[in-house]
Amino acid sequence: MALLEVRDLKTHFRTDDGVVKAVDGVSFSVEKGKTLAIVGESGSGKSVTCLTVMGLNPSRGVETSGEALFNGRDLLRIGGEDLRKIRGNEISMIFQDPMTSLNPVHTIGRQLREAVLVHENVPKQQANARALEMLKAVGIPRAETRMEDYPHQFSGGMRQRVMIAMALINNPDLLIADEPTTALDVTTQAQIITLMGRLQRDFGSAIILITHDLGVVAETADSVMVMYAGRAVEQAAYKGLFYEPHHPYTWGLMDSMPNLAGDDSAELTPIPGTPPSLLRPPKGSKFNPRCRFVMDVCREIEPDLKPVPGDPDHIERCHLEEPVKQSEIERISAERLGAVS
Amino acid sequence: MATNGEPLLVVDDLVKHFPITRGIVFQKEIGRVRAVDGVSFTLNKGETLGVVGESGCGKSTMARCVMRLLDITAGSITFDGRDITRLSAKELMPVRRELMMVFQDPYASLNPRKRVGFIIAEALEVHRIGTDAERKRRVQELLEIVGLNPEHYNRFPHEFSGGQRQRIGVARALAVRPKLIVCDEPVSALDVSVQAQILNLLKSLQRDFELTYIFISHDLNVVRYISDKVAVMYLGKVVESAERAKLYEAPKHPYTGALMSAVPVVNPELARSRKTIVLEGDVPNPVNPPAACRFHPRCPRFVDGTCNVEEPQLVEKAPGQLAACHFPLESWPLNDLRLPAGHTTSS
Numbered sequence: 001m002a003l004l005e006v007r008d009l010k011t012h013f014r015t016d017d018g019v020v021k022a023v024d025g026v027s028f029s030v031e032k033g034k035t036l037a038i039v040g041e042s043g044s045g046k047s048v049t050c051l052t053v054m055g056l057n058p059s060r061g062v063e064t065s066g067e068a069l070f071n072g073r074d075l076l077r078i079g080g081e082d083l084r085k086i087r088g089n090e091i092s093m094i095f096q097d098p099m100t101s102l103n104p105v106h107t108i109g110r111q112l113r114e115a116v117l118v119h120e121n122v123p124k125q126q127a128n129a130r131a132l133e134m135l136k137a138v139g140i141p142r143a144e145t146r147m148e149d150y151p152h153q154f155s156g157g158m159r160q161r162v163m164i165a166m167a168l169i170n171n172p173d174l175l176i177a178d179e180p181t182t183a184l185d186v187t188t189q190a191q192i193i194t195l196m197g198r199l200q201r202d203f204g205s206a207i208i209l210i211t212h213d214l215g216v217v218a219e220t221a222d223s224v225m226v227m228y229a230g231r232a233v234e235q236a237a238y239k240g241l242f243y244e245p246h247h248p249y250t251w252g253l254m255d256s257m258p259n260l261a262g263d264d265s266a267e268l269t270p271i272p273g274t275p276p277s278l279l280r281p282p283k284g285s286k287f288n289p290r291c292r293f294v295m296d297v298c299r300e301i302e303p304d305l306k307p308v309p310g311d312p313d314h315i316e317r318c319h320l321e322e323p324v325k326q327s328e329i330e331r332i333s334a335e336r337l338g339a340v341s
Numbered sequence: 342m343a344t345n346g347e348p349l350l351v352v353d354d355l356v357k358h359f360p361i362t363r364g365i366v367f368q369k370e371i372g373r374v375r376a377v378d379g380v381s382f383t384l385n386k387g388e389t390l391g392v393v394g395e396s397g398c399g400k401s402t403m404a405r406c407v408m409r410l411l412d413i414t415a416g417s418i419t420f421d422g423r424d425i426t427r428l429s430a431k432e433l434m435p436v437r438r439e440l441m442m443v444f445q446d447p448y449a450s451l452n453p454r455k456r457v458g459f460i461i462a463e464a465l466e467v468h469r470i471g472t473d474a475e476r477k478r479r480v481q482e483l484l485e486i487v488g489l490n491p492e493h494y495n496r497f498p499h500e501f502s503g504g505q506r507q508r509i510g511v512a513r514a515l516a517v518r519p520k521l522i523v524c525d526e527p528v529s530a531l532d533v534s535v536q537a538q539i540l541n542l543l544k545s546l547q548r549d550f551e552l553t554y555i556f557i558s559h560d561l562n563v564v565r566y567i568s569d570k571v572a573v574m575y576l577g578k579v580v581e582s583a584e585r586a587k588l589y590e591a592p593k594h595p596y597t598g599a600l601m602s603a604v605p606v607v608n609p610e611l612a613r614s615r616k617t618i619v620l621e622g623d624v625p626n627p628v629n630p631p632a633a634c635r636f637h638p639r640c641p642r643f644v645d646g647t648c649n650v651e652e653p654q655l656v657e658k659a660p661g662q663l664a665a666c667h668f669p670l671e672s673w674p675l676n677d678l679r680l681p682a683g684h685t686t687s688s
Contacts, residue, residue: 041532042503141622155623156396185395185559187620190603194619212532215605218612242609256537257607258562268566270537274502337608 001072002029003206004053004174009066011045011052020278022048024230025066030174033200035207037221037238039214039253043275045230046210050176052076054093055083070174089119092167096179098159102151108135108162109147115169134165137202138195157188164195171203178210193219214257218242223313226250229276229286232305236314245332246308246316246325248291254336285319293320348419349553350384350407350521355416357399357406361628375627376402378577379416384570386520389547389554391568391585393561393600397624399577400557404523407555408440409433421520438468441514445526447506451498457484457509458494464516483512487542504535511542515550523555528563540567561604565589573597576627576635579655583662593658593669595642602675616675634667642668 011023023045030036038046051057053068053075068075070091075083087093095101103111112131116122128147135143138161151159160180167175177196181189197220200207211217217224217238224241226234226249234247245251252271273290276282282289288298297319308314309322318325357377362368377399384390392400405411407418409425417426425436441464444450451460461483462476471479481491487508489501498506507527514522524543528536544567546552558564564571565585572582573596581594592598595618602617620639625631631638637648647667655665 041534139621157623186561186600186603187395188623189605190617190619191621193605213605214533214607215612218607218609219605238609242607252534254607256534258537258540258560258566268537268541270541271534272538274504274535337611 003032003071004030004208005067005069006049006053007067007069009049009052009068010064011048011057012063014061014063015279018279021230021281022278023052026225026227026230026232027066028225028232028235030206030208031222032173032206033204034222035200035209035220037209037211037217037224038227039211039217039224040227041212041275043229043278044227045278046227047178049227050093050178050208050210054087054091054176055079085119088115088172089170090172091174091176092170092172093176094160094163094167094178094180096182098156098163098183099151101163102159104151107148107150108154112147112162112166112169115166119170130169131165134169135162137168137199138162138165139191140165157184157191160184160188160192161195164192164199168199168203168205172205174206174208176208176210179212180209181216182211182213189216196220214242214253226253229281230278231286231317233287233318234314234316235305236308236311236316240308240311240314242337243333244308244311244314244329246314246329247287247318248293248320248328249287251328251332252290254332257336285317293324295319347386348383349386349421350555351417351419352383352407353381353417353419355380355403355406355418356414357402357411358414372628375577375630377406378630380572380574380577380579381416382570382572382579382582384521384553384555386553387547387551388569389556389567391564391571392555392557392574393559393564393571394574395559395600395624397576397627398574399627400574401525403574404442404525404555404557408442408523409436434468438464438517439520441517441519441522443507443510443514443522443524443527446530447503447510448498448530450510451506453498455497456494457496457498457501460498460509461494461513461516464513468517470517479516480512483515486515486546487512488538502535503531504538507531507535507539508542511539511546515546518550519552521553521555523557525557526559527556529558529560536563543567561589561600573600576624576630578635578665579663580636580666581662581664582655583659587659587662591659591662591670591673593662593664594636594666595640595668595670596636597664598670598673598675599641618675634665642670644668 007027009023009026013020013022026049040046052064055075064076109131113127116127116130132143132147140146140158140161181192209220221238223237225232228249234250255269256271258268271290276286284300284302285298288294303317303319305315305317308316355377356379358373358375360370361372363371380403394400406413417424420436458480461480465471465476480494484491484494489505489508528539556567568585571585571588572579575596581597592601599618599620606612618641622639633650633652634648637643653665653667655663658664658669
């Protein structure tokens with residue numbers, strides 16, 4: 001059984017202007033020790049999906065439905081104290097901005113210690129020892145002395161390491177990382193990705209990685225969910241998604257990436273326009289106003305998620321005929337993936 | 342890119358140090374941040390120079406010096422045949438029209454209390470160009486050029502998305518018809534799909550208005566897409582510079598190699614099988630940069646007794662490709678990081 005099984009998750013926010021369907025019927029699962037990447041533009045609902053699973057949405061004006069089974073328990077039904085025991089212990093989260101997610105007035109050591117003491121009744125020394133051990137595991141040099149330092153004394157990459165240490169200190173089964181490397185330099189990003197991979201092997205945690213960078217997905221993910229306007233538009237194992245992408249939005253994301261593997265002359269083809277307002281989403285396929293392949297039917301009827309021929313694990317939401325898709329898949333493999341070895 | 346080979350900007354041995362002082366009345370210098378430490382390059386009309394490096398390597402400081410937003414410590418800047426290094430604020434006014442900047446954060450770089458029309462027209466007003474009616478027409482024309490609705494000149498920045506705001510930033514830079522635009526990480530804060538829109542916009546504007554760009558980014562993919570020449574900076578110095586094709590085909594400096602291998606590849610099999618240089622640690626403190634080659638403490642090819650004793654000069658390692666390294670990379674893609682026989686690496 002999957003570690004986390006999310007079925008038909010909906011998160012609707014009531015606002016003065018109407019209902020914002022931030023997440024609208026998303027289902028996915030994460031296996032033990034595996035990485036699921038959730039990809040999409042800002043406002044596609046990827047962060048809200050995870051916040052809902054963690055029970056971190058504001059309590060007012062939000063309607064949530066569906067289920068999120070974690071080790072057999074529905075996270076959406078157990079509230080308050082029980083959920084708090086799971087959060088930070090069995091499921092933990094890393095946020096995008098390492099500058100604002102650490103408390104500036106407490107030392108790193110104290111914040112790490114707190115993460116242990118909240119969940120376990122152990123002596124302070126023991127919590128301290130765990131904190132130190134984790135700091136060493138994430139590769140902070142001179143960990144003993146740095147325990148007494150404050151967040152501002154760390155660089156961005158180091159702070160993100162501290163966040164990872166804090167997230168993993170209780171050895172969670174599931175780690176949700178919301179754009180963990182977006183605010184970092186490429187070299188630091190490479191360090192963090194390597195580190196997360198190593199820790200995943202050592203601790204056996206499952207990871208949900210939220211990102212808009214397909215490059216990061218290619219390096220780390222086992223399976224991928226592409227989201228657009230609150231819905232999943234394509235879900236597949238990583239190979240299926242990169243070598244047989246079936247949805248025009250996924251193509252659009254690939255075409256917009258400048259790529260070291262591609263040749264210099266390849267023009268970038270951005271996705272025209274901007275994501276739709278979730279207050280008044282377009283009729284039919286949500287992507288139709290920006291889609292190059294739009295047909296009349298797309299403006300009227302929203303396609304269902306259906307499996308791709310020959311690959312039952314690969315599902316997508318598009319009306320386009322398979323032959324059209326195949327020729328587009330060929331073009332993208334040639335232009336975007338470069339030298340396929 | 343139509344290059345007529347005429348230099349627009351010549352930067353010679355640019356140095357910018359920020360003093361660190363102690364005391365309030367008698368400020369005593371107790372050290373200096375060597376943000377930019379001897380950078381030289383020539384940029385021809387219509388070309389784009391990409392500047393890459395990690396945070397803290399001095400790329401933005403270098404750009405701000407070129408813009409004369411910071412007073413430089415030593416060196417010279419020649420813009421369009423004129424030495425602008427020591428010009429006074431008044432003498433600089435006409436030059437400022439020709440030098441414009443697009444900033445990284447489209448949220449922070451537009452005044453939230455001003456209307457877009459005012460933001461774009463402000464430079465025109467400062468330079469006393471046109472009448473009110475002409476300025477308004479120009480603003481609408483600019484909005485159209487950057488792909489926004491000209492009717493929106495009366496809106497406030499918060500009514501636009503991130504990508505649209507960056508378009509406003511570009512329109513503002515274009516208003517006074519500059520020759521050189523410095524783009525400081527203009528797409529780093531944007532989503533990939535929008536990033537591609539802005540990059541394409543910058544490229545087409547360059548063709549239409551014969552613009553010259555200095556394009557600063559930490560993303561080598563983006564730089565490759567837009568630049569003619571690329572300079573790689575590390576701790577205030579240029580460690581490698583070459584034409585784009587040469588640099589990406591065969592980087593010579595190990596730091597360039599490390600940056601290139603840190604960029605994620607959108608091809609899972611390649612991404613999971615390729616050999617990479619993962620740099621440890623951060624950029625060292627520029628107050629106290631490492632002796633000799635500044636990259637030596639992080640370099641996978643460090644040779645004790647050479648790299649930490651003698652500073653490598655920026656010299657030609659291949660035709661048209663300069664690198665500052667004693668032991669440049671012999672091959673690319675990376676097969677073997679080790680040095681050829683006869684040298685011993687220690688770490």
